[in-house]
Amino acid sequence: MAGYTSIALGALLLLSCAAWGSxxxxxxxxxxxxxxxxxxxxxxxxxxxxxxxxxxxxxxxxxxxxxxxxxxxxxxxxxxxxxxxxxxxxxxxxxxxxxxxxxxxxxxxxxxxxxxxxxxxxxxxxxxxxxxxxxxxxxxxxxxxxxxxxxAPGLAPASAVASLAGLVVLLF
Structure with missing residues (x-):
């Protein structure tokens, strides 16, 4: 379970970095x-x-x-x-x-x-x-x-952020 949490947090961090460097x-x-x-x-x-x-x-x-x-x-x-x-x-x-x-x-x-x-x-x-x-x-x-x-590329669409947030919640 800890491995999935790390992957989810890493994905969330990556998405945040893409938004900052837009x-x-x-x-x-x-x-x-x-x-x-x-x-x-x-x-x-x-x-x-x-x-x-x-x-x-x-x-x-x-x-x-x-x-x-x-x-x-x-x-x-x-x-x-x-x-x-x-x-x-x-x-x-x-x-x-x-x-x-x-x-x-x-x-x-x-x-x-x-x-x-x-x-x-x-x-x-x-x-x-x-x-x-x-x-x-x-x-x-x-x-x-x-x-x-x-x-870096532009901001991620809101639907992608919502989907990722749902994935993070599911993994916890």
Whole structure:
């Protein structure tokens, strides 16, 4: 009986760890980082951003900025009404709310060369809609998987938790 108890407790611990590690850190641009000439619309394609995830912008301090702007300023590459701006690279931004977030590089000419990314953030467990298309130039495909999920899978469904809890009770 003690063996079954250990297995049940181990399964419960494993499930708890999966729930704790559900946030994902996305390296913006993958191995190319935050730079000109990258098609960030292609980079966001197929990714699902949720509240709690983070965006890691890899760039050298002084070479670029990460400036959050509204939709209109994103389209026109203007940072005159910036929501926030970071100048020290690398920069990590935690996605705390749902909705579309817009980021550009505010150094003159960089946004026009493709340094802008829009991410649509959904709530945990619900898929997000893709960001609007960008007019940036495409980048060659990368053979690395940088920028993909770098953490444990998402939260277990409530039914799985209830089933596991029932199993634990049964074993005792």
């Amino acid at each position: 946030a994902t850190v996305y390296t913006v641009g993958g191995s190319s980082g935050w730079n000109t000439g990258i098609n960030y619309t292609d980079w966001t394609s197929g990714k699902t951003f949720t509240v709690g995830d983070s965006l890691l912008f890899n760039y050298a301090t002084g070479a670029h900025t990460v400036t959050e702007v509204n939709s209109g300023d994103y389209d026109s590459c203007s940072s005159s009404n910036a929501i926030s701006s970071e100048t020290n690279g690398p920069t990590t931004i935690q996605l705390k709310t749902t909705g579309t977030r817009y980021y550009i590089c505010s150094i003159s000419g960089h946004c026009g060369l493709g340094m802008k990314v829009a991410v649509t953030v959904g709530s945990s467990g619900s898929p997000s809609t893709p960001p609007p298309p960008s007019t940036s130039t495409p980048s060659p495909p990368s053979s690395t998987t940088n920028g993909n999920h770098s953490s």
